[in-house]
Amino acid sequence: MIKKVNFQNTRSLLAAIKRHRPSTVVALVAEAVNQDQGETCIGNVDDSASPGIRKAKELESRYPGITAPVGMSSLHxxxxxxECPKYAVDPSAPARVNVLLPQLDPLIMFGGYIACLQFIRKIQEAGFRVRILLVESDRLDRDAVNAKLAPNPPLQQAVANAEVEDITRGSHTLVISPTxxxxxxxxxxxxKAHRLAEAIGKKFIFFLQEYEPIFHPHDSYSAIGGYVYRLPHRAIxxxxxxxxxxRSKRLGVFDRYEGEELARHHVAFQHALTPTSPPTHEQMAQRRTRRLLFYGRPEGHARRNLFEIGILGLREAIRQGMFDGNWEFHGVGTLGPEYDVELGHGRTMKLSGTLPQGDYGAALREFDIGLSLMLAPHPSILPFEMASAGQIVVTNAYESRSADxxxxxxxxxxxxxxxxxSVAEALAAAVARVGQYESRIKRxxxxxxxxxxxxxxExxxxRIKEMLRA
Structure with missing residues (x-):
């Protein structure tokens, strides 16, 4: 293993030390050693080896990586x-609303985090004392968080007013109140919220922003998501x-409760859109170049946004001549560097992290067509913000989020x-509607x-206050 030390596995080890308990890190290292020994064993197979080892070598020669026991690392x-965090119940401790977050990192404060921080702001205004518990964190840089939230002073103040406690590595005892x-x-x-709430005879509250098993293939991780929905909880x-x-799938609270009891156990809020408005009829008509905006997220964590299908749909529409004339293609949403994505027939898309100008709402007004896909129950917010800016927006239906x-x-x-x-067909329909200026403005x-x-x-x-006091 010493011979195989390199930048990547050293970085992985340091990250694990920061984010996991010592016993887990030791188990992961031991498993890495075992796997390395297994790979060496397979690589050095000769005719005297057992049939199982010889078969493993043959499999690896044809399908590299197929014998890797990935489940062993996942197990740890x-x-x-x-594991339940170490805790102590203290009747003299102040009552708090404990909000369990993976981390508080300004680099990944996307829409879901912003919604949760707005929730924290609102319950603070209602008189609740808030403590943020970090459960998968390697650091807390309050200055960086403060700088990230500087454009939104109320949200910045909400985080400043909240207590923050890191329970990631389980090195100290969390003091909780019976209330x-x-x-x-x-x-x-x-x-972990369930285990802590159970300790004081209460149900946890699930700040539900997606059907999360879709983040994983049909594996143990996905199955655990289903398990959590079966735990006694209230849902926002x-x-x-x-x-x-x-509701349509009878998941979570909809499987456990009915009638008035169900009403006490759930509430829904609408994720606020970034304020924007469409251009005027004259501004639309004067454009010499039409522009398309694609919500393109090529990274693994965002597979539900169907990056490949979006690009293939664009290529098909371009191949069919749907975008003949003066069109520009822009992509936004990547966490990496800028990419030039070839669309065929001389067309290229520049894929970047953010829109070019700081005023996001104003930037949306500069585009005629939007393309934003989501293979998940939550529809994403960007398609509706695009539509609010007067764009014709191609977005996919999914389950109860039907076309109608x-x-x-x-x-x-x-x-x-x-x-x-289907994406290419919808893009063709969108192109045909671009010139319907009054309709775009009205809708x-x-x-x-x-x-x-x-x-x-109000x-x-x-409803939320009732849940927090229950």
Whole structure:
């Protein structure tokens, strides 16, 4: 193993030391040694070896990596996730709402984190004392978080007012009150939220923003997501569309409760859209170059956004001549460097992390067509922000988020199925509608909240306060 030390596995080891308990790190290192010995054994096989080892060598020669026992490493990580944090119940401790987050890292503060921080702001305004518990963190840089939230002073103040405690490595005892509440951000954090809430005879609250098993293949990780939904909890859903999916599948609270009891166990809020508005009829008509904006996320964590299908659909539409004329193609959403993506027939897309100008709402107004895909129950927010800016938006239907449901929200949405040819067909329909300026302007106004105080309105907050006090 010393001979095989390199930058990558040294970096992995240092990251593991920061994010995992010592016993887990030791188990992972031991497993790495065992796997290395196994690879060496397979590589040195001769005719005297056992049939099983000879078969493994033949398999590896044809299908490299097929014999790697990846489940052994996952086993240690999963075991850690099920461990309950060390805690002590102290009746004299102040009552808190404990919000369990994986980490508080400004580099990954996407829409889901912003929604949760807005939730924290609103419950603080309602008089609740908030403590953020970090469960998968390697650091907390408060200055960096503060700088990230500087454009939003109320949110910045909400985080500043919250206590923050890192329980990642389980090195100290968490003091809790018998009247505490526990809110989980993801199904992984909800495992620990459940154990802590159970210790004081309460149910945890699931801040539900997606059907998370879709983040994983049909494996142990996905199955554990299903297990967490079966635990006794209350649910705060990000959008009615996501709640409708859980209702249609009888998942979580919809499988456990009915009638008034169900009403006490769940509430849904609408994720606020970035305020924007469409250009005027004259501004649209004066454009000499039309522009398309693609929400392109090529990284593994965002596979549900169907990057490949979006690009293949664009290539097919271009091949069919749908974008003849003056068109530009822009992509946004990558976490990596900028990419030039070839679309064929002399067309190229520049894929970058953010829109070119700082005013996000104003930047959306510069595009005529949007393309944003999501193979998951939560619809994503960007398609609706694009539609609010007057774009004709190609986005896919999914389960209870049917084409009719999407069209009923905004006529600027052009639904499709999640395959390249349906995407290309919908893009053709969008191109045909680009010149319908008055229609694009009219349909940019639809029933969806544009600020977070409306998202967490009085009715929603009354339900949330009941849950936190239960």
């Amino acid at each position: 990580l999963l075991e850690e996730k099920f 505490d509440a526990f809110v989980g951000y993801s199904f992984w954090t909800c495992i 859903f990000n959008t009615d569309l996501l709640a409708d999916y859980f 449901v999407l069209r009923s929200i905004s006529g600027n949405l052009e639904p499709c199925d999640a395959d390249p040819f 940019a106004s639809f029933d969806w909240v544009r600020n977070w105080d409306d998202a967490f309105n 009715e929603v907050m009354d």
